[in-house]
Amino acid sequence: MRNKYLLPAMLLLTCSCGRFGNKDQHAGSKRIVCLAKQYNEVIYALGAEKDLVAVDLSSTYPPAIKALPTVGYHRALSAEGIISQEPTLVVHDNNVGPEQVMQQLEKMKIPMKTFADSVFTIEQDKGMIRELGRYFGRERQADSLCRILDAQMSEALANGKRYTDTPHVVIIHFGRAMNIYLAVTEKSTAAKMVAWAGGVIPIGGNKGMQQVSAELIAQADPDVILLTDFGYDRLGSIGKIKELPGVAGTKAARDNRIYRVEEHDLIYLGPRTGANVLTLQKLIHAKQSE
């Protein structure tokens, strides 16, 4: 029942984060409410954000997006909250809820649109960017983003051929609770990015993230440990992280190869995926680069 307590706490924290107090300052006739963080990043990258009037709570990149009003968490929306933004279009990726809210929006004849919602490969990623580019009349910018993405991915894959090792990388997403870690598994988007960067995630499982014991982290004995920003910032220093049960004694702790990463860079593919893979590559192959 971990989430039963986590989510109310998260809601209270978000109340104090100030995003709910953001005022609508949009003057145009087109009003878009976008409920998918992945699309929102692309919309900003395309420079098509001028008609964006509100987003969901999980959309946190780029930082400028935090100035927009939010209509709540994308899986706990309310129809009235969305309609109150007077949207001429609601954009979502089918990962929204509750179910009845979408039915209410349909009943109210609020125009809704979904773009590519299964983005697990670079080709699908580029497809999504181009689709959004076409919709917003920004084909040139979309092509440019795709070219940069291709170039960075080619560079990362070419770099990969030069490395002689395949570091084992454990990504701990959410700090710890009673020596239980929420770790990224081999089935995740982050695992794909690590693989493109020339590493491997040694944590199995059916979900993208899974609670694992300290023993499993110790057994995995990773060469590199990446902590997402929330857990890293909460623990405060690498010294404290190295003392954690399971982490202490791993090759990563012994070699000081524990790094902080931004959570949103690893959870979906987008226009910066190539750059993020190159950053990952520098981190996980830091030993060979030295």
Added chain:
Amino acid sequence: MQNSPNKGVFPWLTALLVAAVLLSACLGAIDIHIREIAGAAGKLFYNGSDYTLHERVFLEIRLPRVLFCLFAGAALAVGGVLLQALFRNPIIEPGLIGTSSGAAFGAALYFVAGATFHFHAGVWMLPLAACAGAMLATFMVLGLSGSRENGKTGIVTLLLMGIAVNALFLSGTGFLSYIARDPQARSITFWNLGTLSGANWESVVITAIVVTLCCWRAMACAARLNLLMLGEEEAQLSGVGVKRLKMEVMVINVIMIAVVTAFTGVISFVGLVVPHLLRIWKGADNRYLVAAGALTGAILLTAADIAARLLLRPAELPIGIVTSLAGVPVFIFLLKKKKYYF
């Protein structure tokens, strides 16, 4: 309720209810002016078709929600009154005999199994699953406690079985949350926090029929519950069929709470706090408590719903958080008082 010393309560509660309903109809992520409400009602009456956006929001989303909230609040409070009288214990609410935990388990099973097996059976599947879970858990409590004492349903046994079955179903929900994928786990969590945002005309009609019938039966039981509060033997000597009364009250309670919980998720504290407040105000006559409880439950849940819609607008807080945040201090205050008004 003729010649009742509690007669003065009802005009107050009715006035408060009207005010709460009006506020609830007007306030929210979208503020709807009373003129727009009148306009919408007028067009509905004269078969108009040129509804404005606000008028459509009022008729399709806001009004069913306001009405649903009234019936849900009434049901939760009357459920609390009935169970507290039945158990002769002021700390009881419907959640304690497995109803809420059973409903939560049914809903969680739907969220996990439905997605795992790509099982789609329309919008009614979630309420049906929650309702089935609530009934299963409550009748498990009843069945198990009945067989323990040669067919008699002992109050203490019932209570202990309630605790055991609650633990069983909460563990089941916990297990399902643990194996659930992220979106499913979050759906379970939000369902457990309660929300009225899914109210529609179908749910209003079903809840209205069920809650009205159950409250009517609850009123019929109220005088016998007064006698039961003197003790089971005394009630028996006064001509009350105790076993039948207990069964009737439990069935009323489970049907009413299961149907409401199925549409809203888990909403705590209304059933606990409302009977206490009313006892402090005008005493412990169950005939008064059932009627006034229905009105007060409706008022309190409406007030909580207004708060849930306004606090983070345009986003919305789950109503279970609001009722718990408001209910806990009230409950602690009531417990700290020496007298329980029971």
